[in-house]
Amino acid sequence: MGGLLPSLSRPANHSRIFYSVMFDAGSTGTRIHVYTFIHGGSEELPVLDNEMFHSIKPGLSAYADSPEMAGHTVRMLLKVAKKTVPRLEWKRTPLFLRATAGLRLLSAERARLLLEQVQHVFDESPFLVPDDSVSIMNGTNEGILAWISVNYLTGHLNAHSERTVGILDLGGGSTQITFLPKLRKTIESVPVADYVAKYDISNSTFELYTYSYLGNGLMAARLATLGALGAEGLEWRVFKSSCLPKKFRDEWSFGGLTYRVSGDPDGLAGYKLCYQEVLKVVKGIIHQPHELQDSNVFYAFSYYFDRAVDAGLIDGVQGGTLEVRDFKKRAKEVCNKMTKHPPHPFFPVHGHDLHHLSAQGWIRLQGEHRAAVDQESEQRGGQLGFRRHVGSPPRPEDL
Numbered sequence: 001m002g003g004l005l006p007s008l009s010r011p012a013n014h015s016r017i018f019y020s021v022m023f024d025a026g027s028t029g030t031r032i033h034v035y036t037f038i039h040g041g042s043e044e045l046p047v048l049d050n051e052m053f054h055s056i057k058p059g060l061s062a063y064a065d066s067p068e069m070a071g072h073t074v075r076m077l078l079k080v081a082k083k084t085v086p087r088l089e090w091k092r093t094p095l096f097l098r099a100t101a102g103l104r105l106l107s108a109e110r111a112r113l114l115l116e117q118v119q120h121v122f123d124e125s126p127f128l129v130p131d132d133s134v135s136i137m138n139g140t141n142e143g144i145l146a147w148i149s150v151n152y153l154t155g156h157l158n159a160h161s162e163r164t165v166g167i168l169d170l171g172g173g174s175t176q177i178t179f180l181p182k183l184r185k186t187i188e189s190v191p192v193a194d195y196v197a198k199y200d201i202s203n204s205t206f207e208l209y210t211y212s213y214l215g216n217g218l219m220a221a222r223l224a225t226l227g228a229l230g231a232e233g234l235e236w237r238v239f240k241s242s243c244l245p246k247k248f249r250d251e252w253s254f255g256g257l258t259y260r261v262s263g264d265p266d267g268l269a270g271y272k273l274c275y276q277e278v279l280k281v282v283k284g285i286i287h288q289p290h291e292l293q294d295s296n297v298f299y300a301f302s303y304y305f306d307r308a309v310d311a312g313l314i315d316g317v318q319g320g321t322l323e324v325r326d327f328k329k330r331a332k333e334v335c336n337k338m339t340k341h342p343p344h345p346f347f348p349v350h351g352h353d354l355h356h357l358s359a360q361g362w363i364r365l366q367g368e369h370r371a372a373v374d375q376e377s378e379q380r381g382g383q384l385g386f387r388r389h390v391g392s393p394p395r396p397e398d399l
């Protein structure tokens, strides 16, 4: 997002503080980040001084049939920008919105109508609206930017660092995997050319393995497992799964549609059947690079983090370090227990078939993209790579 920073050529007597507003329009929510930067001098890069964050659920794609509601969401979030940025700075503070999987999953026309509403709200606001303010970010850029962010925050992009870490991001609509391959063969044996992307950062070129699986975010893959994604007859159908406790009934909303779901009261439930159900959705779709069979460090976040916390695998504040097989072990325990006592439904990780991704690989789990690095624990050996919500208020998902 090269245009995030406004031009720094300003008169000498000008305020050295400036602001930038970024909207993350995800499939499950829309979030605003209001950044405050301090510009130390013409030779130096600006320093991030503060970040204000707020979010609203559901995401913009829930309003595909009523695009003006998407505009309303953005208008509500802009109130946070108006409160944070001093009035005198509004006209030089740029607004950007980048939409991810929710809008990628819609038809081009429906997505266009939603973005048109956002553009309208931006245009009537008192802020600066650059030419490329509102757009859908492609999956490759989403994966690369997450890789850069995590490697920058963990100190792996500095000149002395000899290795980098991979990232696994499980959103609601898509999931991304990005890493720097150690073997040439990994690049040469990708299924299609768009699994490889070159990126230049401070005099180094990184040739990354990166892919975004659209429709394999947690919510979309879960519905696909139930045979519900794209199905007809949502008004009368109940989608059953052996991944859910037999007596479980609920309604799930995603992308503007509501699905009635339940366990199978007359059938069987449990790990084995559930695993087979999930396999149908990911088999032949998820590419498994050979070199990841060896030990590798990945930072996994978004729903990987959320589910690891829900499953009691890691602490919700401290984060933690896990082996991939820990997910499988816990999924077995929970799914097999649910046949006896119905607990909350727990789905094994759908986004990637993690078990096959890396049998001995470690993943560290992280929550928010904006979390700060816990330097102390990194120095202690990196057992707890990240803390969640460091330096920010608790996340108010609902305004």
Ligand SMILES: O=c1ccn([C@@H]2O[C@H](COP(=O)(O)OP(=O)(O)O)[C@@H](O)[C@H]2O)c(=O)[nH]1
Pocket (backbone or CB within 6 Å): 024, 025, 026, 027, 028, 029, 031, 059, 100, 101, 102, 170, 171, 172, 173, 174, 175, 217, 301, 302, 303, 304, 306, 367, 368, 369, 370
């Ligand atoms: O700043 C953010 C925004 C979202 N998320 C997580 O991302 C997931 C939802 O992803 P999203 O709605 O953006 O879906 P996508 O459009 O990426 O598929 C949830 O686990 C959120 O907690 C996050 O960790 N940090």
